Amino acid sequence: MSRNLYALLVGINEYPEPVSRLYGCLKDINAVEEYLLERVATDGFQLKLHKLLDQQATRQAIIDGFLQHLCQAGRNDIVLFYYSGHGGQATTPKEFEHLEPDLLQETLICYDSRTKGGWDLADKELGYLIDKVAKNNPHICIILDSCHSGSGTKDPLLETKVRRGSIDRRERPLNSYIFQPEELETIWLPCSNPEKYRSGWNLPQGRHILLAACRDFQEAKDEINNERRGAFSYCLMETLRNNGNKLTYQDLLRQTNSLLYSYFNQQSPQIEVYSSDDEDDENQVFLDGAIAERQSYFMVSYNKECNDWVIDGGAVHGIPRPSKGETTFLAMFPSNCKDLRDPSKSVGEAEVTEVLQSLSKVEISGLENLTKERQFKAVVTRLPLPRLGIYFDGEKAGVNLARQALKSAHLGKPSIYVDEEQELTKAEFRLLCSNNQYLIVRPNDDHPLVEQIDSYTIENAEKVIRRLEHIARWQTIVKLQSPPTSSIKPGDIKMKIFSEDNKELSQSNGICLEYKYKEGKFSEPIFRLSITNNSDKTLYCNVFDLSGLFAVKAAFFKTTLEIKPNSQPHFSRRLKNSIPKPLLKPGITEYKDIFKLIVSTEDFDAKLMEQDKLDAPREKYQTRSLYKQGTLNRFMDRVQNRDVGSASEEMYEDWYTEQVVVTTVHP
Structure with missing residues (x-):
């Protein structure tokens, strides 16, 4: 049975005054249309395309596009709504104030929204339309290349480079909405978890996936790489072009985010899934609906802010900080590689040099002609094995012999398992030299953990260092944790x-x-x-x-x-x-x-x-x-x-x- 792909593409550059003009929206829509034509030629979908450009993209035309075009989609079909234009905010009517803590509703600014008698398409109206389309249970994807984080003041870059309109402070009558107030209560719930929906959109009804250009406090850029294009749309299409048609939504957003970050560090695309908690929609294939096998990995890209190559994982993702010559290594693969377990497909190696909160700087080896535009997938191949920190304490005769033994413990060189720690608070164990005995104890407890060794001799000093190395190996296994890129999860x-x-x-x-x-x-x-x-x-x-x-x-x-x-x-x-x-x-x-x-x-x-x-x-x-x-x-x-x-x-x-x-x- 052939599948239909119903697409409603909306792009607006030429807004009537007082809304500022944009320059990249029509190019965005043309690029999306080109991608869809290539996609259906490959995957055999029947493309049902409806475009609204500039003056065609009135508020009523967009509403009709949902109700008359997208609502035709059935259970086996795919729906795409792609909007490239200004986003905004508008004053919330008193009847809806309990749904909006900041008393502002997010909106799409249609061609005629800010003209006399015109209104924005409010988030509640967009949610209402999505709910209508979802009645027949198609696979629905909503993509918004706009932003709405306006403060009401005019941004000096607004006219050329940012997709954000001013706040509409007009008092809007209830009868201007496309639904009755009592209908809203049945399809709309206040957001119980704002952190989950960080784009600012909250469209709770109708199972769908939302890809948004940025977070609620950020701006969606209208220029990238010296080209008048939506920065998000440009990176999204580049990612799709370079990786084929089998990316999951999660992978698509992650790679798009990584590419976009190489241009701007203040625009972070968001993915938001609106479905029951037991669904795995973010791991569905983009514009397909099939669940793909998960592969955990980090993205390697050049970061302009850090002026260095980075992976998109840091301390919060479990990347251990380099310590005493030990660090994390990752195998690198082309960004479109599907098999990350085959070393023959690896193209280089990344060594973690510094761990930040959500990023880690890496040094890349094994790659020639490395350009800053390239991106790679990476999986952890080696974790650091830091040496065990030991505080030497007590009688000098015993301490000096132990230090001597430590310096030659590994084939005449210093131990590869144990280091002397200069501060007791940083040590994991303590070597206590007392009453002509070597005792291995905890930092704040003199009770010996193993049998004491009598007499300070170089042989006994070497013996106690061997015991400490033995403990170090045991301690390493105790601390052994899952690598950050493991696909095996708790509960598996x-x-x-x-x-x-x-x-x-x-x-x-x-x-x-x-x-x-x-x-x-x-x-x-x-x-x-x-x-x-x-x-x-x-x-x-x-x-x-x-x-x-x-x-x-x-x-x-x-x-x-x-x-x-x-x-x-x-x-x-x-x-x-x-x-x-x-x-x-x-x-x-x-x-x-x-x-x-x-x-x-x-x-x-x-x-x-x-x-x-x-x-x-x-x-x-x-x-x-x-x-x-x-x-x-x-x-x-x-x-x-x-x-x-x-x-x-x-x-x-x-x-x-x-x-x-x-x-x-x-x-």
Whole structure:
């Protein structure tokens, strides 16, 4: 069954006075029409096009375009309303004041809106029209290249470069609206979440997607790249031209925003989805309606304000700041690349040099003829492994030997796991030298975490540094988090813990497992785990026990699990948790473990993470062709060995982590 694409395109340059003239709107509409003709030729749609330009674009003509043209669309069809012109604001009638906290309604300024007897097309009227079109459930996209953040004062750039009209302060009669006041109450709800709709438009009824040129306090530029065009429309069409027809709305806006930011840093396009909460409309293909597979990535572009290359992810997106020679690396791909897991399609590498709030500066390598107009997709391939900060404290003889051992701990060079921290408040652990003993303790607690080492000798100093490196590897795994570009989300995989009598244990405040008194003695608590894949893709996972004595063991499953989508839960064997006997003797009755779940889209080698409890020697584990060398396997290997080899990955997989603290209690 062929699909129809009903398009209503409105562009206005020549406004009657007193509205200022624009210059790029007709070019915008011509570019959109050209794109639609190419799109239908490729995808086989039947294009039903209606254009209104300049004096044709009266208020009534736009209303008729909705009611007589767009309302013909049926369930399998697509609707596009594209407006390029002035936006504005108008005084809200008293009857609607409860819907507008600022007493101003957002509007589109039609050709005749500011003439005698003319009115803007108010947001409530646009919402009413969208609701009419939505009755037959077509796929609806609304694109507005305008702005309405006027203060009522005249902007010196207004006549040539900004798409914003003045506020209409006339008192508007109720009978000038296209609906009756009682109808409004049934289709309009005040915005309960203003932060969700940051364009300023709030069109709550009729399932649709809105693409707006800017936020409510910004201006939509009417000039870009020395061309009289709407800046938003120009970047939108450039993005579509360079990426084909299979971009999702979310990807389209993101790449458009990135391109626009390379020209202006004060115009941020917005995407707003009006549908039920369980819909995934922003991940539908642009002007299609089909849900596309999500691929998480960052955009790399040149930022004029920073005067540097950046990714559109910063501290708020989970990008860790560079620390002590360690930073984040990303593989770069062409902006139209569809497969971001194939290293052969990568065109370069980006190294994070500075992390800002919502952006990160990067240094690009491996690319020739790099121009500032280019854009790239990027996925994280390597996360920083910062060294563990240790504060050296106490008797000088012990401290001096420990410093000497630290400087030659790695093949005659300084340790790659541990750094001396000069301020106690910044340290994670403290090496306390007291009474001719080395003690590893917390910063504000003198209780030793592992067995003390007697006597200050260079051999013992080297031994305590090795212990600290062991703890550093354990600590790195504890802190291991999902990479910011992972497509595996919370809820895709579920880990549950069950007691001996098969009751699920709540993980909200950690889990407490207690010894039970049976037949005249205390018995270790028995439990088991289950793992469930709730996603639509095959996932690989394993659970690690990070013990209180700094061991790391994949103790729950014999091998990494391969779990098909939406399959039955996978249960571990029944296990006992206990407090080590050397700890029970001095009266320690609580012992903490961390159960860490690691999930990947590719198989991985759990043995790369394992290490014994302290004081047991550990030989470097090596693997040969058992597993593909993906980013997760290489990360695991770096946790233990910190090799910085040049071997390239065979794939860039997604991965995800979560963990729960388990306390074992002996009465």
